[in-house]
Amino acid sequence: MSAKDTTRHPCFNKDSAGSCGRVHLPVAPKCNIQCNYCNRKYDCVNESRPGVTSGVLKPFQAAEYMEKVLEKEPRITVAGIAGPGDPFANPAETLETMRLLNEHHPELLFCLSSNGMGILPYLDDIAELGVSHVTITISAVDPAIGAKIYAWVKDGNVVYRGEKGAEILLDRQLAAIKGLKERGITVKVNSIVIPGVNDHHIVEVAKVCASLGADIQNMIPLKPTADTPFAHIPEPGRETVLPLRKEAGVHIEQMTHCKRCRADAVGLLGNDQSASLCGTLQACSRLKPLEAKMARPFVAVATREGLLVNQHLGEAGAFQIWGESESGGFRLVEERPAPQAGCGPKRWAELAAVLKDCRAVLCAAVGETPRMLLEEHGIECHAVDGFIEDALRYVFEGGDINALKVRRSGIGSGCAGGGAGCG
Numbered sequence: 001m002s003a004k005d006t007t008r009h010p011c012f013n014k015d016s017a018g019s020c021g022r023v024h025l026p027v028a029p030k031c032n033i034q035c036n037y038c039n040r041k042y043d044c045v046n047e048s049r050p051g052v053t054s055g056v057l058k059p060f061q062a063a064e065y066m067e068k069v070l071e072k073e074p075r076i077t078v079a080g081i082a083g084p085g086d087p088f089a090n091p092a093e094t095l096e097t098m099r100l101l102n103e104h105h106p107e108l109l110f111c112l113s114s115n116g117m118g119i120l121p122y123l124d125d126i127a128e129l130g131v132s133h134v135t136i137t138i139s140a141v142d143p144a145i146g147a148k149i150y151a152w153v154k155d156g157n158v159v160y161r162g163e164k165g166a167e168i169l170l171d172r173q174l175a176a177i178k179g180l181k182e183r184g185i186t187v188k189v190n191s192i193v194i195p196g197v198n199d200h201h202i203v204e205v206a207k208v209c210a211s212l213g214a215d216i217q218n219m220i221p222l223k224p225t226a227d228t229p230f231a232h233i234p235e236p237g238r239e240t241v242l243p244l245r246k247e248a249g250v251h252i253e254q255m256t257h258c259k260r261c262r263a264d265a266v267g268l269l270g271n272d273q274s275a276s277l278c279g280t281l282q283a284c285s286r287l288k289p290l291e292a293k294m295a296r297p298f299v300a301v302a303t304r305e306g307l308l309v310n311q312h313l314g315e316a317g318a319f320q321i322w323g324e325s326e327s328g329g330f331r332l333v334e335e336r337p338a339p340q341a342g343c344g345p346k347r348w349a350e351l352a353a354v355l356k357d358c359r360a361v362l363c364a365a366v367g368e369t370p371r372m373l374l375e376e377h378g379i380e381c382h383a384v385d386g387f388i389e390d391a392l393r394y395v396f397e398g399g400d401i402n403a404l405k406v407r408r409s410g411i412g413s414g415c416a417g418g419g420a421g422c423g
């Protein structure tokens with residue numbers, strides 16, 4: 001990978017803010033924590049703050065949107081993901097978007113903005129995909145103060161509240177700074193200044209993060225938002241923030257030109273174009289995968305004996321390929337071997353190629369990553385129970401296939417697969 005010019009990030013280098021722009025790709029709708037100042041609502045182009053976007057994109061739509069943005073604003077040098085939730089509450093979408101960007105625009109700088117809760121398992125992926133800048137939002141380094149800022153923190157399927165939740169989050173955030181720096185990634189710490197809650201503590205945040213190697217701190221004054229627990233706290237002015245920046249600046253460089261951008265911000269920092277590109281973003285959010293338009297006469301089935309849909313996508317060593325029969329009903333066309341297990345997302349790209357003439361795949365269970373990747377290639381994934389012929393009828397003749405859907409949530413604890421996995 002050729003070295004990128006990291007000075008061309010307008011947020012990390014004020015001197016480039018007049019000539020280099022950024023685009024936020026809103027591919028991450030879910031969040032894994034709840035901050036007491038956050039209210040993620042969509043579709044308000046007049047509102048500028050993180051968490052707000054005019055639409056959510058799938059990775060292939062984000063790649064298409066990127067092309068259109070670059071046509072209209074070639075000064076964009078940075079592509080980032082900053083929500084509207086958290087990139088690592090949506091890791092499959094985040095990594096696939098970065099992969100597509102890296103494939104089509106390796107010259108761009110890639111940037112991620114996260115609360116740090118879910119980032120640790122993906123540090124190597126981030127580095128391999130060429131992400132050069134990561135922002136972690138840390139507003140407290142004391143769980144007693146963190147407990148006032150976060151309503152809850154979700155770790156897997158468990159929700160933690162109070163100091164326990166704040167402590168888990170803090171551990172992950174500090175480990176994230178360390179891990180990112182070990183991989184040579186530039187780290188910015190965003191700290192929300194919340195009067196009466198953490199303003200007396202924010203210099204301590206600077207000290208701790210600097211000691212772990214963070215490069216720059218960005219103190220963001222709280223923007224009181226309706227329908228949140230902090231709606232009544234007044235926005236701190238310059239008289240509050242400037243002395244804090246001065247004091248913290250002894251420990252870590254301070255950012256002074258942040259615009260509190262939306263999750264779909266685009267353009268130069270001083271000339272945001274998210275309002276004028278809102279229609280383009282919304283049009284991209286309605287795009288269908290290109291491949292969906294190709295002729296797809298068949299349906300792939302994960303089955304052990306050819307009668308029932310009863311294999312998980314990841315454990316199927318081969319797929320039966322079914323089509324419509326000229327005499328009515330359905331016919332088995334052939335059996336196709338599945339790609340080798342254990343090659344991560346590459347395995348699903350290979351499976352999409354193997355099934356390129358299939359409009360759908362029927363299986364007993366499927367993970368989120370393979371579902372997303374196959375659907376991007378125009379192959380619907382249905383996790384269903386019952387006879388193959390019944391399910392084929394729904395796919396070929398229409399109707400609500402939900403009637404056959406497997407009644408367990410996902411393939412987590414309830415997974416009864418053979419252990420080959422969907423990874």
Ligand code: SF4
Pocket residue numbers: 010011022218257258259260261262265269
């Ligand atoms: S919110 Fe601040 S740091 Fe993030 S893109 Fe906007 S100016 Fe840069």
